[in-house]
Amino acid sequence: MVRDNTIRSKQPAIIFLVGSGTGSTLKNYQSTTEFFFDHNLVEQGFTMVYFDKRGLGDSEGVWYSTSFEQRALDARNVALHLREYDFIDHEQIFVVGHSQGGWIVQIALADYPELFAGGISMAGPTFGVRRQMINDAASILHCKQGLSQQEAERKASRQVSRNLFFISLVGWKGNLRQLNLIKDFEPDAYLKAIHQPFLMMFGENDPLVSPTWSLQALERLFPESLPDNMDYYVAAGEEHSFKIAPSCYQGSWRALPFSTQSRDKIRQWLEANTQPH
Structure with missing residues (x-):
């Protein structure tokens, strides 16, 4: 937990979920969590809560x-x-997740409304895992091979179908096992079941979502x-981690500013969605 110990009133809490x-570990997310949360919200009276997968x-x-x-459990x-x-x-108690963590936010809000007052999805898809894989592959084909968006999507769809079939045969551990487990996930039912305040943030130039x-x-x-109860925000000129970058950026991601x-x-x-004490 990261909090301001000098604040005497009860503090809202934010649980962060990695991608x-x-x-996707807390160590690798450190620059992200410090910029968006620790140096932004703690002095405002929020307690940040982190845990690894x-x-x-x-x-x-x-x-x-x-x-x-x-993960939502x-x-x-x-x-x-x-x-x-x-x-x-x-x-x-709020829940905020980045990338895959955004899907987990959707599930947590839908399944545990008695616990979570609201949530934020940062670059979390509102579509399923298979389509997100197509999104990722199509961006690579468009940016690196110069294919049109439509042709890139068609080619990516075929590529993902082949990959998922292969994964179904050999996906016993590691990332392949995880993909085999989550490949059919669709968020529709969870999104429809959310009644708390929910913000969905997207990067205009996000190649993954x-x-x-x-x-x-x-x-x-x-x-x-x-x-x-829902709102969305498209961050102009920003990518998957809400750093400032043009579309099809090929340089160093580490050098980009948040x-x-x-x-x-x-x-x-x-x-706007918390009640002060």
Whole structure:
């Protein structure tokens, strides 16, 4: 936990959920969490709560055999643990996730409304895993091979179908095992079941999670209009980690600056959806 010990009033808590794979650890997310949360929200009276996925960092278990629903269950258990602390406002526990963690936020809000007051998905898709894999592959084909968006999507769809068939045969451990486990996941039912405040953030130039595809998925789910409890934000000129980068950027990601606009959006949304003491 990261908090300001000098604040005497009860504090809202934010549980952060990392993305996919073995690279998504708290150590590797440190620059992200410090910029967007620790140096942005703690002084405003929020308590930040971090934990690694099963089998990574100091956590027990095996990450690649953990389903999305089990990851959401882990977030639930953390929220229950937070209720043991007197300095935490038990009615204001939020969940924020990046990338794959955004899917987990959707599940946590839908399945545990009695625990979570709201949530933010940072570059989390509103479509399924298979389509996200197509999104990723199509971006590579478009940016590196110069294919049109339509041709890149068609070729990527065939490529992903072949890959998933191969994974079904040999995916026994590691990332292949994880893909075999999550490949059929679709978020529709969870998105429809969310009634708490929910912010979806997308990067305009994100090669992994297209904001266009994401908004199209929302329009399909909610053809009349987006529910009043939901909002979305497309960060202009930003990529998957909410760093400032042009489309098809090929340089060093580490050298890119994080976006102060997206940082401010997170703080403003949280302040608007919490009750001060």
